Amino acid sequence: MDKNDKSSKGQQGININVLKQGLCTGCSACVNLCPSMEYYKDKTILLHDCNLDKGRCFTYCPRAPTDFEMLRRELFDPEDMVLELGSFKGLYMTRATNENIRTGAQHGGTVTALIQLALAQGIIDEAVLADNNDLLLPSAQPIADEDEVLEKARSKFVVSPTVSAFNRISRAGEGKIGVVATPCQAQALTKMKVNPVLEDKLRMEKLKLVIGLFCGWALDWRKFQKLMKEKAGDFKIKGMDIPPSNHACMEVYTIKGTIKVPIEEISNCVRDDCSYCFDMTCEFADISVGSARSKEGWDVDKGWNQLIVRTSKGAQLLALAREKGVLEFKKVPDNNIEKLKKASARKKHACLMNLAQKTGNWDDLIYIDSGDPVVRHIRGMNFGQQ
C-alpha cells in the first residue's frame, strides 16, 4: 500500500491524518489494541508500521473523521440537546459530603464521591482513573476498592493513558467498568461503544459509566516538566491549580510552599493538539464535572464542583448520590448556564478557526464534519473582537 495514502482507514490513516497533522491528543484509544501503537510519557507512538487498510486505531480515534451528530443521536435523548453544551439534563453545584474527600480532592470531590458510590452500589466493579503517583506524568489505573479512589483524586494537567487502560482491563476481566475521562477520551470511548469492531462488542458492553471532566487544555509533559524543574527544582510537588483571576497564575504547591507561575509560561506548555478540540464540557459522558463559579468567589468556589447531567443513567446516579447523602447540593447561580455556554462556544469556535486555518478551507475541518449542526451553529455566532 502507498505509505502516503490519506484514505487509509488503518494505522497509515492515523499517521497521516492525525499524528503528522499534530492532532493527536494522547487519549490512548489506539493503545493496547495491538503491539504497533504504544503510549510513552504523554504521547501516542507509532512503534511499528502496520499496513492493514482498516484498523481499530483509526476506527476509534476521536481525531479521525468522526460523525459526532450520529454519536449524539445514539447516546442521548434528542430533547436534551443544547448546541453549545451537548446533551443537557441539568446543571448542578455539588460537593462531597465527606470532608476527607474534599480535602484530598482538587475541588469539591464530586467525581471521587460519585465513583465511590458507583463502586459501592455495584453499578461498576472497576473504575479507570488517572493515577496520582506522579503529578507531572499521570498513568491510568483500574481501581476496584472505594478507598483507593480517594488517592487518585487530584486534577492532572497532563493527559493520562486512560483509554488504553480501559482497553487492557476490558479485554481481560469480566466486571463492569466505569471511566473518568477527559473530553477526547470520552469521545473515543463513545466511538468504541457505538460502533465496535466485531471482536470488541463484548468488551464494550462492560463500559457502564463515563464521568467526564471539563477540560480547557492539557500540558505537554516534556515542556511542563522542564518548566517545573526550573520553578520548583527538585521539590516534591503536592498539587497544582489555576484559580480564576485577571492576573492568572498557576499555583504549584510544594513542601516548600506555593510557587506562582505566570499563566503565559503555562500556556507555552499547552499541547498544540488541544487547540483543535471542539469539546470543553466533555459532552460524551453520563455526567460531566468541572470547577464551580459563583459570586462567592474562588475561596468558596474552589470547594465546589459544577456538574452537567447528560444521560438518564447519569441522572439516576446523581439521584442516588442525593438519596445516600454522598453529595451536598447548592443552588446554581442563574446566569451560570449562559456563562458555560459562552465559554464552550468560544472553545468550539477557536477549534473550527484553527482547523480551517490548517486546511485553508472552511469545508474541510479534517476530523469534524463541516455540515454538523453544532458546527453550523457556532459558525453563525458572533464572537466580536477577541
Add this chain to the structure above:
Amino acid sequence: MLEAKKDFEALLMGNDAIARGALEAGVNVVTGYPGTPSSEIVEQLAKVAEESNLYVEWSVNEKVALEVAAAGSYARLKSMCVMKQVGVNVAADSLLHIAEYGTRGGLVLVSCEDPGALSSTNEGDSRPYAKMMEFPLLEPGDFQEAKDMAKWAFELSEDIRNIVMLRSVTRLSHASGNVIMGELPKDRPKAAFEFSSIPMDQMKGPILAFPTLVDPLRRRQLEKLSKAEKIFEGSPFNKYTGPAKPELLIITSSVCKLYVQEALDILGLWERVGLLKLGTTWPLPSKLLEQHLGICEKIFIVEEGTPFLEDNIKALAAEKAKQVGIKTFFGRKDGTLPPVNELNPDLLIKGINFILGESYQFVSDEYKAKALEIIAAGAPVRELTFCPGCPHRASFWLINSALKLDNRAGFLCGDIGCYSLGAGPCGFSTIKILQAMGSGMGMASGFGKLDKFGMTQPIMAVCGDSTFFHAVIPALVNAVHNRSDMILVVLDNSGTAMTGFQPHPGSPSGAIGTRLPVLDIEKLCNSLNVRVEMGDPFDLKGTRETMLDLLEDGGNPRVLILKQPCALSPIKKGQKMYEMAIDANLCLADLCGCNKLCTRVFKCPGLIWDTQKEKVRIDEVLCTGCGVCADICPAKAIKA
C-alpha cells in the same frame, strides 16, 4: 595445503596462496586485523603457527598490527601484516614513518581490497599510498603469482630494506586456482634489536624520525625506490604477450590479467592485440614501459580501483613523448571502462570492441529478453538479514523502539560489522549514519555537543565488541572528556562475528589459541566515570526500561553494554535455549491486533508465515530457540 611438499600442485584460494608464499619466504611474525577479503591469510598461518614457529596475532587494529609487525622487522625477523583496504588508512601514519626509515628483516604489508564493494562499505584503493609514501607495490595476477609474489615480496624487502606492499583483490583472495608449491625453509632466526650505532645506520642504529634526519632518510628512501625500479625492469612478473606491432596495447595488473586474457580468447584477437601485464606497479618499470609504449599508438589501461596505473603511465608517456610518440589512452577515465565498480571479462570484451570498432554477441537478444522476463517473475532478490537467533535483531528492535517512544527524533550512529545491517529492514532501519570503523561513536560525540545550536535530538551510537577495541575507545574518551550528551550501546556478541569469530582483546585466547588476559569492556567504561549499564538484548522488557531511562538521563555520555553471544558463535552453536512452539488457535495472524508482527516486522528467519494456513509456524531447523519472538507476540501464541 600449507604442509604440502615442493612441486605439489593443489587448488588454493588466493589468500591461502599468499599464506603459503609467506611460509616459503620464512615469515616469523604475522599480524593483522580481520576484514573481508583478507582474514583467511592470518587464520591459515595461525593454524600452522606452532609447527612453523610463527608468532601470529590478531591485533587491536591495523595501525597497531603494522607496528607489531614492524617491531619484528626491526628485530631482524621476517614480518607480515595483513588487512583489508580500509585498514591501510588506519595504519597510514605508522606506514609513512616505517617507509621513511626502512626495515631490517623483510616486512610485507598485504592489503586485500574489494573492488565492487562485495563485502565492504567502500571501494578503497590503497595503491596510491605506495606512490605517496614511496615504497614498492606488487600486484599478483593469478593464484600462482599470489604465492610466488608473496614469497618474493620478502626478498625484495630485504634487498632494498624497505616495506613492500602486496595488493590482492576479492576475485583473487577469495577465488581459487592451481598453485605449484615451493620449498619451505627450515632456519630459525634469533630476534634482537640493535641500537649501538648512529641513527643513519639502518641495521644497527636507533630508529628515530627526527626533523633533522628527515632529509637524509628521504634521500635514502628514494635510493631504495630506484633500486626497486631497476629490479622491476627485469622481473618475470612483468610480462608481454602478443605481436611485435599490435594494433592495441593493453596494460594491466592484478586479476584483470585473467579478464583480458579471457576477452582476447573469446574475441580471437591475440594476433592484433598485445598484453603487457605488470606485477610491479610502483615504482613503474619506466624502461620496460618506454619500450612497450613505443610499439603501438593505442594504449588501453585496465585496472581494478582508481586510475592509478592510468595516471602514472600517462605521466610517464608525457615524459618520454620524444621516444615513444603521441599516444591515445583508453581506460576508466574516458569511459571505455566504467569509472567505478569491479571489472569482469564482459566489460573487457565491450571495451576492446569499442576501441577496435568490433562487435560481439554470444547470447541472442531473444534469449536475454526471455531470461529477464522470467527473473522478474520468478527470482525475487534475497535480502540480507540477521541470522535466526541473532542478538542484533533484538538489540535493534530495542533501540528502534526506545528511540521511537522517546519521540524526540533521536537517531542511531552505526558502525562496521554484522550490525551494519541495522541500517536495513532486518534492523528496522534504525541506523541513520554508517561510515568507517569507530566513526559512529566519533560522530555521536560530535552531535552530542550541538545543543548550543538548538539540537535537541537524543544521540545513540552502536559498536560491536571488536570495534569497541579497534577504534571506539578514543572516540568514547573524547565524548567523556568533552561531556558530550550521547549514549553508546556496545553490542557485545563475544567475538569478531562478521569475519568468522577472530578473537579480540576481550577474548580469552588469541589467534594461535593460547590463553590471554581478557579486557573487560564494562570495567574499561566504568573507569571513565560515566554511567554504565549492562543489559541482555533478549530481555526485551528490562532492557527497554534501561534504554528509556538512559535516554531521559541526558547531559553526559552514557554506556549500555548489551551482552549476548552471536547465534553462530562456537559457544552457542547447536544449543537451543528454548524449544519454541506455536498455539495456532491463539495466533491472530493478519488480523487487527497483530498483523503478523513476528513475520512481517520482527522477521526472524526461524519464523515462517504459512500462506496456506494463514498462521505463523516455527522452522525447526533454523530456529535457535532464543525465545525473543515469544515476547513479541501480542497474543502469546508463540511459546518458549
Add this chain to the structure above:
Amino acid sequence: MGKKLSCDPYNLIIAGVGGQGNVLASRVVGDMMIHQGYKVTIGETFGASQRGGSVMSHLRISARGGFSPQMPKGKAHMVVALEPMEAIRVLATYGNPKVKALCNTRPIQSVGVICGDQIYPEKKHIIQWIESLCANAGFFDTTKQALDLGDSIFGNIMALGALAATGDLPMPLNIFKTVISKKVVPAKIATNLKAFGIGMELIKDKK
C-alpha cells in the same frame, strides 16, 4: 590427465543459498579435476552467505588454465543449482540456449517470502521456466534422502553425483573418494560416498 573435456574451458556454475554446502561442493569438483591434471579456476561469492544471501561458484575447468574467476555472461555449460530460484537467477545471467541444468527443486525461502512480502513461485512454473532457458534440465528433490543420511547438507554431494552421472565431466567415484577423504572427518566418508551414489541415480530415474 583424464579423458578430454567436452568443452575447454568447461564452465560450471554451482549455485545455492548460504548454508547449503555450495563452497564445499565446488572445492570437491575442483580438487577432483586437479587430481586428474586439469587447471581449475573457481570464483566464489560468499561474502554475506551466512546471512541468507545467494551463493554462487564459477568453475572454469581446462587443460591449459588462465581463466577468469568471473565467468563471462552467457557462457555456462552446466548449472548445478541446490535451490530452484537460484537456478533461474544464474541462468538469466550465465545461461544460453545450449546450457544444461541440474536442479534441486526444494525451495529455500527468502526473508521476503518468509515474512509474506514476496511470493515464492510455484514449482511447476519454476520447472517450466528453467526448461525454457536450457537445452536439457534434470530435476530432483534430495531433501528427504539427505535427511535420511542425517543432514540436509548431503544434498550438495548428491548433486555432484548427479553431475558425475551426466558424463560431461570426468568425475569417477574413486577420485571422489580420494578427494572427499581429505575434506571430511573419517567417520563421514562412507556417508558422503553413499550420497554421491544416490546422486548418480537421481537423473536416470527421471529421464
